[in-house]
Amino acid sequence: MLTDSTRRRDFPALEGITYLNTAAESIPPLCVGEAIQTYWRDKERGMKGRDAHFAQVEACREVTARMIGLEPSEVSFCSCSSEAYNLLASALNLGATDEVAVTDLDFPAGATPWLTAIESPQTRLWKARDGELQVEDLLPLLNERTRLVQVSLVSFYNGHRLAWRPFCDAVRNLAPQALISVDVTQALGRVLLDCVDADIVISSTHKWTLGIHGGGIIGIPQRNASRLTTHAGGWYHLRNAFDADRFERADTKTGAASFSVGMPNFVSLYALNASLRYLEDVGIENIVAHADPLTAEVEAGLKERGLQPLCPWRADNPSGIVAFKHPDCSILHAALEHEHIHIMHQAGRIRIAVHGYNTQEDVGNLLRVLETILRKV
Template sequence: MQIKQAQQLWQPHEGWLNTASYGLPPDPAWAALQEALAGWRTGNMGVTGEGWDEAQARTRAAFARLVGVPEPDVAIGSAASQLFAPVAAALPAGATVLVPEVEFTSNLFPWLAQEQRGVRVRTVPLAGLVDAIDADTDLVAFSLVQSADGAVARYADIVAAARAHDALVAVDATQACGWLPFDAALADVVVLAAYKWLLAPKGTALAYYAPELRERMRPDAAGWYAGADPLTSLYGPPLRLADSARRFDIAPAWFSYIGAAPALELLLQVGVPAIHAHNVALANRFRAGLGLPPGDSAITTAEVPEAQSRLERAGLRAAVRAGRVRVSFHLYSSEDDVDRALTALTG
């Protein structure tokens, strides 16, 4: 599917420049969610929500294709920090975790929460992350794209340095997956919240857990949905969990996954490389209009006096992060959106 064809499947108000805060649903996702809400209201979703379960399976499969990993290595949840938590709990006492100093806390607090066991968290500037990896590093945790300013991490270089020191690699891909092509299998764990660039409702989160890493992890949050066969795991012992990454699932937020499946499948139809080219071109058009050099991200920040109030007066929606206005462009964004923002900021 071509970009222009796909853009007909959105109904945004003009001036939405804030996908880095939350993405907008395409029509198929919105329609599926409305149908599910109607079925819930009238009791027509089945006795155990069979149709809802199909949606999580479709979401899991689409995510596996998007990031290039086997479907059995994918777990589902509701928040990024929840999916990082069992990895953090599996670190040996006294382990050292290396994190960029301005890391979003979903990929920071789970490691800090282990400090009572002697786990040490060391922070360094993102630009110095590769050089800071040493023999004392047990795990490197970082966002593939930084939430605060859109900086794209040196993924391959970080992984290579970590492997040279036998360190694990934990990636938060929340601000990357859906527009930035990358190979999740290079890392040991890749986690994301899907309500941003994957255009899913809030309450959807996905994780790739490498098989070797899963052997170290304990499914402390296991419930019926982590069972080898969830519908026969409703009552009584013994413990009978899935052999795959599904043993780390929590029961999905049904409505959220109803909306997620069509959104991720649409992204697959368009293709992440095409979306990447579209998004970065718009971001660089914006940067050029402000006299900034081109970048490699769909997220751009800028220091412009009264920038946010100027955008708001023009009916444009963006965000302020780390003291700078942050704009972000996705599949449904257009050159008109960019030009309106430039007029507001430079006029």
């Protein structure tokens, strides 16, 4: 992943392109495709393949727990982060007198369940200033009625990385009844996580983790298991799903296990098990050491070309994303795509994402083409 030879070996799909769009979709290594083929061979065995399926789930649970700093018993899986947040809403069962704090840099999946509830809690919006979330702006939003503070460790929108310790301390001190929920979708697999004392950790599986669609990660420390148990129907998360009393009561497993309400999406977990073990072998610290300087170079190069990033990239609290706005974003995007440079364009915003498989040449290609285009628009 970090050398020319391993990049060519493990990511042949990158040949001939500059791929800087991992924050939307990753390019998986070949071992993920091999894992999917293993799933297919196990699936072809019919019911006899289930032993292998469940063994993969447990192996995936083990490596996921290591990656997010929890025990395997504190980790579970669902179909996507949106499902995880809806199940979290079910677990909390908040009412009109409760309060939830969300940020304007969060992905919709983490912010909207509180707006669509039958009896919606009061939602307090923590607004960014100059692209960054300042803890002092959160303080007036916290009180004894706050039941949840929902954040992303790294913002999908502009790459802002939350200053975790000041944020966490503020919530614990001013909102003692509040749970902290953190989405690590734009962090897991790319940055060293520092949010191990969160009350619930949620992530999708098809971005920096190098996995595929159809998976959602839930991590709930045992101390919060009873508070964060869903009230959803299903069967896989029940202790008595096939007992004699199954139509009289539902005995739900607690904590993270309650979020796996139905049969696992085995193929996504085969893929995730392979991708996380690949990343673990490479070492997140090595990815950080390789990719952070490239990301810093992207930011500096944008500024040199008169493009202002939507938030500062900070070496002491880094992420893999840099974003900017431009009135001719559509033109910029089309010209970059023409040169086989893949980035995200959405609503006048261009987002650039740098992972461990990116190179100095990728950054140079991006900045060279941008400079040429900017002279013409």
